């Protein structure tokens with residue numbers, strides 16, 4: 001069973017099955033019932049919240065032989081063909097994978113023709129913000145005077161990147177992150193259909209990690225099922241994630257609160273000796289203190305923000321003991337650490353230094369709440385928000401082996417090239433791939449390889465991505481800055497231990 005099958009199998013087929021987007025479903029169902037379906041919809045919202053699923057349900061509902069009605073029948077030939085993506089009159093365009101130039105050109109030529117068989121021609125354009133300016137302009141021309149038989153459904157995770165002219169031509173519907181409870185409900189339903197036992201704690205970790213995206217939840221669930229021997233436990237899910245349990249951070253924080261240096265260092269030692277990736281461990285630490293901050297500042301929102309209720313209680317207790325200033329302090333320390341640790345050959349030392357800083361060893365004192373600015377946010381709070389954006393890369397790194405596997409199926413050569421490369425970032429849905437060798441980088445620049453990688457990302461993660469190849473040497477400036485801060489760290493270490501720097505690898 002491929003790990004994508006859960007999502008496919010459980011993809012909602014009717015409005016009533018869509019989780020967490022009742023407001024969207026109601027609007028569309030009313031329009032269907034009153035025969036007032038618009039010519040263009042813009043579905044906005046985070047990934048994995050059901051935009052393309054709803055687009056397909058709407059495409060079925062307007063074309064259903066037993067409709068149009070509030071729900072598609074899912075039995076007639078149109079419903080079946082649309083469900084299987086084989087109806088010529090319903091076109092799905094992924095703007096991210098090739099930026100849509102050819103498709104939009106073709107669309108402009110063919111949009112005037114009446115549908116071949118169906119009632120309405122439906123164009124579903126996913127990741128529409130990724131269209132090139134040229135393609136977006138072409139789309140706009142079509143949107144300005146849409147033929148009566150055409151229905152456009154544009155979907156995007158980043159509506160602010162769309163030209164206002166495009167947005168204003170569409171009826172906008174916003175998809176929300178799905179609540180922790182909503183995702184748990186769905187996971188329990190899926191688990192109930194399986195002939196394997198899945199622990200509640202395992203489901204909770206999956207739901208938390210998914211952070212409001214149902215597709216992520218289901219694909220993580222599928223991975224855990226593939227990984228576990230028989231029943232799926234909390235540890236199976238943590239292993240798939242390469243994560244440690246939240247208990248570890250709870251104990252770590254308790255040690256910090258008690259000022260117990262050796263207990264805190266022992267925990268770092270255990271995690272490091274177990275071969276855990278300390279970079280990922282740092283991200284988890286940030287997530288933990290962010291959760292503490294959330295629970296402290298808006299307890300009732302915790303569940304909505306994806307924290308299991310049992311944990312929200314425990315976190316609230318620890319958060320109170322810690323106080324907002326220390327939580328902010330921890331976030332600041334770990335945020336700095338996450339920037340430094342990436343480039344370090346001694347991640348464990350950096351972690352140990354972070355422990356010292358948290359305990360105020362080395363002359364640093366805890367900041368007071370007077371740092372709260374007029375906007376009501378502490379500087380560290382703002383930094384915490386930035387740090388919270390990194391799960392993109394984290395998720396991408398986690399899925400990277402699967403993406404490579406997918407590439408390998410299509411091209412051994414592209415796969416071999418990517419084995420030489422390093423995933424450096426994924427800002428704005430563009431993957432940054434770093435190569436040590438300029439030769440390899442040039443080889444990878446081939447459009448067919450880049451597209452192949454983009455398609456592999458789409459297959460694995462459900463959304464497409466652009467690819468940008470860089471030479472690792474050319475990251476020089478950035479790396480230099482990081483290196484500087486490593487030197488500062490060494491200085492700090494020397495200060496703390498009262499030692500002298502004899503020599504260091506920076507060759508100063």
Ligand SMILES: [Zn+2]
Nearest residue numbers: 064073076079
């Ligand atoms: Zn039908």
